[in-house]
Amino acid sequence: MTTEPKTLRCGLVMPISTIDGLTESHWDEVRAIIKESLTDTGFSVELVSDSNEIGIIQKRIVQNLYDNDIVICDVSAKNPNVMFELGMRLAFDKPAIIIKDDKTNYSFDTSPIEHLQYPRDLHYHAIQAFKLKLRDKVHATYEASKSAEYTTFLKHFGQFVVAKLDEKPVGKDEYLLAAISELQHEVRSLAKASRSRESISSSTLSELSLRPPVEKRLRSEREFVFDRLMSVDDSSTLIQELSDQNSPEFILLLDEYLTHLPQNIASKNRNVAEIRKRLTEAVHLFKRATRG
Structure with missing residues (x-):
């Protein structure tokens, strides 16, 4: 009797909404390209925010960032949420691959880590070459991560205790009550935020619209x-x-x-x-x- 090979989990961290002039459909195409790159590799590619379970999305993201066998992070357009989630994965010192488009500059703190680059216009021939590079990089990085000496980023700068997530077994009823409580808290927070937005008067909005735009930060x-x-x-x-x-x-x-x-x-x-x-x-x- 043969056993089915284990499906490995590849988490995906990337923008999903419009940013820097790139629309949701653009990011849908990028996500499809990444998934196609890992077809028949044994990796299941999903956004770290995705899950079959119902729960608080922030918890789900952190758990997936910790649990996934490997994470691909697209830092194109330098989305703040993406950069934050990349920082968490690096803090866990687990295998991560950074990609970016050819119009996005390197960030100073992560520039020592290799970035795989793809064309922002998603030109077909260049994308085919990128898909092969990404496929090879994922395989090589995952195999290298099996070594006890492997480090993605953190240990190159000194000796650190890598962050871990505590696990505590709970009963079914206790879990359901906790989940309901968290959902209620989330709903109250959303309702409070909605009331705050509604309380902004039209005069305040007019005042805000007249303010000069914030000057773009210059690169040093x-x-x-x-x-x-x-x-x-x-x-x-x-x-x-x-x-x-x-x-x-x-x-x-x-x-x-x-x-x-x-x-x-x-x-x-x-x-x-x-x-x-x-x-x-x-x-x-x-x-x-x-x-x-």
Whole structure:
């Protein structure tokens, strides 16, 4: 008698609603691409928020982030919820794979972790290549995670006690009462939030609409340089060229950075001199961080 192979669980963390001009249908396509990548691999791919059981969604997400055999996290558009859930998975120090589209910059804190990149326009031929890379990466990462020495991120920076979720057995009645209580609390919270929204007067809304838009946060020279160097396969040659402030590559880097600054900053010579200095320092910092 043969036993059925175990179905492995691959959790998926990604945006599901409109963000950065990308609609829900775009994310549906991305989710379908990821699922197709792992067809016939023994992995069942589901959002970490999905479950056959009824319960509080936040609890479900945390439990799945802890229990799933592997997690794929799409940080495209830097959705805050996605980044938070990625942080939790990394804190558990369990296998995780980060992917992003080619229009999203690297985040400074997670930039040391390899990111698999796919085209935002979901061009067919590039997507086919991405699907093969993702399939191989999932298999290799899962196999590597079986080693006692495996670490995704945390233990590269020191000795830490990895977070765990406590388990406590309870009776059926106790569980049902607790679940009902949590649902009641959730309903009360939603009702309270709804009343708060309704209490906002039309004059207050008008006042809010007249406020100037919040200015987009500018990337620092360090973030700009790290994004650029992390986006190339072999950064050693580019680092060498950028070490000379008079090289064409450095001048191009400086021009690109100045382009995204407000005109009143980029046009001042004293600011440009400081920016040149900080760009050079960022190149040297990246070189030291990747040495060896």
